[in-house]
Amino acid sequence: KGCKQLPVIDDGQLVGCVTEQLLSEVSPSKATTLSMYELNYLLSKTKVKDIMITDMPTGTSNMLMEDAAQLLINSGVDSLPITEGKKLVGIITRTDILKSYLELTGVGEFGTRVSIKAKDETGILADITGIIKNFNINIAHVANYDHIGSDDAGEIIIRLASTETDELIKALEASGYEILSVRQNLNE
Structure with a gap:
């Protein structure tokens, strides 16, 4: 079949x-x-x-x-x-x-998927992961997507091995990052 x-x-x-x-x-x-x-x-x-x-x-x-x-x-x-x-x-x-x-991006895994609008500049990913590190949250998967037709903005998708991410999201926004979406998967 x-x-x-x-x-x-x-x-x-x-x-x-x-x-x-x-x-x-x-x-x-x-x-x-x-x-x-x-x-x-x-x-x-x-x-x-x-x-x-x-x-x-x-x-x-x-x-x-x-x-x-x-x-x-x-x-x-x-x-x-x-x-x-x-x-x-x-x-x-x-x-x-x-x-x-799907395996590479961690679809279906427990945790939180955070989509962040980010410019294509040196150090952006290091800055974002540094903020996440400060909250002692493990990063399970990372993907980067270029937006066709956009000169400098892309999307960084980070799948975190935690659902306790409210304070982290606030910290990312306070650092100037636009959060496009936050989705949680409670299935373990």
Whole structure:
């Protein structure tokens, strides 16, 4: 379920892949005038080797997740076979990339997510983390997003391993930082 691309293996080696789109292209139309017997005969003569893609992007098991994501985007495929030489050792999908992103940003973890508007200047992150350190709160995750179309403002997302953050938020605001949002997750 949800699989849009299947690897084709011959003698343990990756030789190609078959996609959902390729299968629909070789399948008869629902409006066909062929009988069920004729359809079965035609489909029984269609070989995977005749329809598979042989020139496809692949990744390696030591590839960085961000490089795999870029390769998926650039190639327009939904999954990336992972090989060692020509041997298939795994498959990474767009869903795997999204799960990795959620893990990287700490979505679903206990704590507080603070979004701070911040200029792209040297020392801003150090200043913000210094303020957090003064409250003895652990930083679980940090992400920085540039706002497209904005010359100097971005967004720093900090996930804190605490829900006791009211005084910290006041201190950040008193230091001149604009707090865009504060969201707490009480699930442990």
